[in-house]
Amino acid sequence: TQLLEQSPQFLSIQEGENLTVYCNSSSVFSSLQWYRQEPGEGPVLLVTVVTGGEVKKLKRLTFQFGDARKDSSLHITAAQPGDTGLYLCAGGSEKLVFGKGMKLTVNP
Amino acid sequence: ETGVTQTPRHLVMGMTNKKSLKCEQHLGHNAMYWYKQSAKKPLELMFVYNFKEQTENNSVPSRFSPECPNSSHLFLHLHTLQPEDSALYLCASSRLGTSGGSETQYFGPGTRLLVL
Numbered sequence: 430t431q432l433l434e435q436s437p438q439f440l441s442i443q444e445g446e447n448l449t450v451y452c453n454s455s456s457v458f459s460s461l462q463w464y465r466q467e468p469g470e471g472p473v474l475l476v477t478v479v480t481g482g483e484v485k486k487l488k489r490l491t492f493q494f495g496d497a498r499k500d501s502s503l504h505i506t507a508a509q510p511g512d513t514g515l516y517l518c519a520g521g522s523e524k525l526v527f528g529k530g531m532k533l534t535v536n537p
Numbered sequence: 538e539t540g541v542t543q544t545p546r547h548l549v550m551g552m553t554n555k556k557s558l559k560c561e562q563h564l565g566h567n568a569m570y571w572y573k574q575s576a577k578k579p580l581e582l583m584f585v586y587n588f589k590e591q592t593e594n595n596s597v598p599s600r601f602s603p604e605c606p607n608s609s610h611l612f613l614h615l616h617t618l619q620p621e622d623s624a625l626y627l628c629a630s631s632r633l634g635t636s637g638g639s640e641t642q643y644f645g646p647g648t649r650l651l652v653l
Contacts, residue, residue, distance in 0.1 A: 462641070464644075469646070469647075471539070471644030471646050472580075474641055474642075474643070477641060519580075524582060524585070525582065525642060526579075527580040529577070529579045
């Protein structure tokens with residue numbers, strides 16, 4: 430069974446700080462996806478990484494896929510209150526496996 | 538707005554009630570999914586439908602009954618639920634890739650269900 434472990438599970442920081450979220454597995458994934466979910470809403474896709482070692486940037490968010498395609502990280506630079514939400518990583522093809530998520534709170 | 542809509546957004550029901558959740562996708566996708574999201578647990582895949590055919594039933598109790606009349610609509614019929622079934626129920630859709638796997642899944646806003 431493929432599992433994805435995310436860390437940290439909770440993070441509360443001040444506006445302007447940087448943070449990194451990790452998503453780790455003992456299994457190899459053909460691709461990994463990162464989602465952001467706000468309270469009362471469904472997850473919204475941020476990015477998909479497919480190549481080992483790949484780095485993708487989305488404004489202040491930087492996503493990296495590990496060389497062995499078993500792990501991924503999300504780095505947020507100069508966090509804003511609007512970044513508050515639940516960040517989920519997911520992997521797999523037809524059957525997506527999700528991590529438990531990292532609940533981020535950015536205080537003004 | 539992701540192109541996937543769900544109704545109702547909130548539902549309170551007793552353990553003897555029968556209700557249905559509805560999902561509709563406007564993206565031209567051919568695969569649809571039901572997920573359950575509970576506090577402190579990862580998103581759990583419940584059912585998968587490819588081209589209206591159920592291809593996955595992830596050991597879901599029979600008190601949950603899915604229905605997919607066409608590739609744009611998906612229902613989840615609920616009957617005699619338990620309080621522990623209270624959760625956010627999310628619908629998603631995707632295209633099937635050429636190799637048989639799915640492409641990116643797009644989620645609806647979910648139905649927040651409370652079973653009393």
